Amino acid sequence: MAAQIDGVFEAGLQKKIAESKVLVVGAGGIGCEILKNLVLTGFQDIEIIDLDTIDVSNLNRQFLFHKEHVGKSKANVARESALAFNPSAKIKAYHDSITTNNYGVNFFQQFSIVLNALDNRAARSHVNRLCLTAEVPLIESGTAGYNGQVELIKRGLTSCYECVPQPAQKSFPGCTIRNTPSEPIHCIVWAKHLFNQLFGESNEDEDVSPDTADPEAGAEAGNAALEKEANEKGNVDRVNTRAWAKQCEYDAEKIFNKLFYDDINYLLTMGNLWKNRNPPKPAKWDKMQEGEEDAIVEDSVARDQKVLSMGQTAKVFAESLKALKEAAGKLGDDDHLVWDKDDKDAMDFVAACANIRAHIFGIPRKSRFEIKSMAGNIIPAIATTNAITAGIVVMRAFRVLQQEYEACKTVYVRLRVNGRNQFIVPETIITPPNPKCYVCAAKPEVVVKVDTKKLTVRELRDEILIKALNMVSPDVTLDGTCSIVISSEEGETDCNNDKTLEELKIVDGCILKVDDFLQNYELSITVLHKEPGREEAAYEIVADPDSLKPKENEQGKPSEPSVDDAQPSTSKGVNGSSKPTMEVEDDDDDMYIIEDDDDEKPSTSSAPAAAAAGTPSKSLEKRKHAPEDDEPANKKAKVSSSHPVEDDDDLVILDD
Ligand SMILES: Nc1ncnc2c1ncn2[C@@H]1O[C@H](COP(=O)(O)OP(=O)(O)OP(=O)(O)O)[C@@H](O)[C@H]1O
Numbered sequence: 001m002a003a004q005i006d007g008v009f010e011a012g013l014q015k016k017i018a019e020s021k022v023l024v025v026g027a028g029g030i031g032c033e034i035l036k037n038l039v040l041t042g043f044q045d046i047e048i049i050d051l052d053t054i055d056v057s058n059l060n061r062q063f064l065f066h067k068e069h070v071g072k073s074k075a076n077v078a079r080e081s082a083l084a085f086n087p088s089a090k091i092k093a094y095h096d097s098i099t100t101n102n103y104g105v106n107f108f109q110q111f112s113i114v115l116n117a118l119d120n121r122a123a124r125s126h127v128n129r130l131c132l133t134a135e136v137p138l139i140e141s142g143t144a145g146y147n148g149q150v151e152l153i154k155r156g157l158t159s160c161y162e163c164v165p166q167p168a169q170k171s172f173p174g175c176t177i178r179n180t181p182s183e184p185i186h187c188i189v190w191a192k193h194l195f196n197q198l199f200g201e202s203n204e205d206e207d208v209s210p211d212t213a214d215p216e217a218g219a220e221a222g223n224a225a226l227e228k229e230a231n232e233k234g235n236v237d238r239v240n241t242r243a244w245a246k247q248c249e250y251d252a253e254k255i256f257n258k259l260f261y262d263d264i265n266y267l268l269t270m271g272n273l274w275k276n277r278n279p280p281k282p283a284k285w286d287k288m289q290e291g292e293e294d295a296i297v298e299d300s301v302a303r304d305q306k307v308l309s310m311g312q313t314a315k316v317f318a319e320s321l322k323a324l325k326e327a328a329g330k331l332g333d334d335d336h337l338v339w340d341k342d343d344k345d346a347m348d349f350v351a352a353c354a355n356i357r358a359h360i361f362g363i364p365r366k367s368r369f370e371i372k373s374m375a376g377n378i379i380p381a382i383a384t385t386n387a388i389t390a391g392i393v394v395m396r397a398f399r400v401l402q403q404e405y406e407a408c409k410t411v412y413v414r415l416r417v418n419g420r421n422q423f424i425v426p427e428t429i430i431t432p433p434n435p436k437c438y439v440c441a442a443k444p445e446v447v448v449k450v451d452t453k454k455l456t457v458r459e460l461r462d463e464i465l466i467k468a469l470n471m472v473s474p475d476v477t478l479d480g481t482c483s484i485v486i487s488s489e490e491g492e493t494d495c496n497n498d499k500t501l502e503e504l505k506i507v508d509g510c511i512l513k514v515d516d517f518l519q520n521y522e523l524s525i526t527v528l529h530k531e532p533g534r535e536e537a538a539y540e541i542v543a544d545p546d547s548l549k550p551k552e553n554e555q556g557k558p559s560e561p562s563v564d565d566a567q568p569s570t571s572k573g574v575n576g577s578s579k580p581t582m583e584v585e586d587d588d589d590d591m592y593i594i595e596d597d598d599d600e601k602p603s604t605s606s607a608p609a610a611a612a613a614g615t616p617s618k619s620l621e622k623r624k625h626a627p628e629d630d631e632p633a634n635k636k637a638k639v640s641s642s643h644p645v646e647d648d649d650d651l652v653i654l655d656d
């Protein structure tokens with residue numbers, strides 16, 4: 001092994017590598033590469049954890065896995081395969097989630113360094129919080145297609161994974177999804193919700209029926225029929241969708257006509273909605289069959305790429321509905337299906353329903369392949385990017401072991417070389433911690449703007465604390481009282497779940513104290529009452545409460561940082577000068593790195609502005625939909641960086 005051959009590494013490093021203990025979190029695309037690099041460079045004491053089993057689709061890039069391993073634990077197989085490279089290494093594998101209470105601060109404290117190779121924000125945040133508390137350096141990495149990113153997170157020295165609040169993820173207001181879709185993605189989201197209503201975990205926020213509480217529908221929505229049928233949340237109850245579907249034995253014609261004819265006619269009665277929009281055209285099952293000669297294209301690859309005719313789509317709808325009914329029928333009464341883009345029937349169902357709805361609303365229909373990408377937030381994984389990124393991770397680990405933290409600047413792997421001929425681009429400075437960070441600041445706090453009359457305690461826990469703020473098991477008390485709003489002890493506060501915040505006297509200005517014992521994380525939340533408009537998300541999280549305070553003395557302050565006092569490249573003003581807000585809909589998407597489009601710009605290293613243009617702008621956060629490379633620059637969420645890149649080399653040398 002490299003580290004055992006004298007002269008490959010300097011003596012000090014060679015010893016440190018051999019004596020260190022490393023944790024790798026995730027044994028997927030990057031994790032496999034990291035593990036191989038670790039054993040080949042002589043790391044002797046390694047632990048690796050992954051909750052998943054090997055899927056056929058992993059084999060093209062997760063080279064520690066082979067066909068015969070499909071269905072087996074990723075962590076265990078990665079361990080076995082890596083040991084073949086270096087049988088003398090000690091590798092311990094855990095087939096488990098890092099977010100369980102088996103892996104607390106004590107567990108993390110055993111390691112010299114932790115290397116993240118994850119694919120979701122919740123787990124990344126969790127490891128971030130534990131490494132901060134355990135004071136263990138963390139190397140965070142991620143790739144999205146040809147882009148990659150590696151950064152060191154070290155308490156007190158660098159920004160943490162959450163120092164820059166996640167950019168607003170694309171979330172869609174319920175009334176757009178339920179009443180007035182205008183883009184294919186609205187129909188796809190609706191179809192995924194429909195899958196859950198019929199077969200998955202039911203969630204009242206995913207109602208697919210017309211929303212009669214839509215503020216834009218105004219009084220007109222209150223016509224006699226609607227008033228009778230809408231419950232206080234504005235949902236048209238009729239019978240619970242799943243109960244009704246079961247009653248009619250998932251009859252394709254009945255379900256089709258209810259969703260695509262009756263409900264659409266219902267929407268048409270809300271005349272206000274259609275004053276400035278093209279009204280939808282209800283579709284009837286029997287009309288779908290008429291004049292339809294094309295058979296389903298049998299070859300699944302060709303079928304995937306094609307936009308099917310409406311007749312074909314209706315057939316796919318009926319077939320997938322039948323298959324899902326059978327699959328659900330095999331489960332126990334309390335069990336449910338889980339939507340999975342790789343499940344043929346689930347994907348067929350969502351693609352068919354999305355396209356039927358798109359057709360009704362005059363929205364372009366999409367191929368199954370396109371819908372799968374959008375529904376599964378898929379950015380293709382590129383083995384080479386993973387390999388390069390994992391190489392950088394381990395080179396950074398060397399630096400950390402030698403405590404050369406200044407050399408651990410964040411690094412970006414890019415699709416094309418920039419004006420400086422760099423395709424691996426380091427930042428010029430270590431990004432310092434954000435003193436207002438809602439995780440690593442001395443006293444973490446956020447403001448949550450929400451309709452306290454509507455938001456329930458369950459929604460506070462599931463949507464805001466768990467989904468948006470990435471907690472695992474929060475306890476919540478109302479400050480200044482002894483009242484426990486949410487307890488992490490099972491069942492202890494269930495009686496609060498369906499109460500609104502207001503009912504529990506949590507109103508404008510109240511402060512909630514949140515404690516996630518598992519993460520050793522305490523957060524203070526100031527609640528501000530606000531009634532969101534039609535196009536607004538149900539809640540808004542303001543990560544820098546100071547940004548809400550009136551600015552008394554703006555005069556004399558520089559409005560823009562000059563290049564000299566430049567802030568690190570962030571989307572949210574680390575100095576608190578901007579207003580970081582977050583809206584989160586879906587957390588299970590890949591990391592996405594926002595690039596500036598400097599490739600097209602000429603680079604003149606003498607001009608500071610041009611130098612800045614050569615800097616990769618970053619967002620470590622993940623996005624629901626990555627912009628295409630050829631998407632106009634102004635459509636990309638752009639984040640600009642204002643400190644210049646190192647310009648002393650053409651091809652970047654990471655470690656000198
Ligand atoms: N909480 C967690 N605990 C442990 N491992 C996790 C956790 N969350 C995600 N992972 C693992 O992180 C790895 C990320 O790897 P990668 O991004 O290559 O994903 P993948 O599932 O292997 O591939 P793809 O998502 O592209 O199909 C996965 O193997 C996943 O199981």
Ligand SMILES: [Zn+2]
Binds near residue numbers: 439
């Ligand atoms: Zn932080």
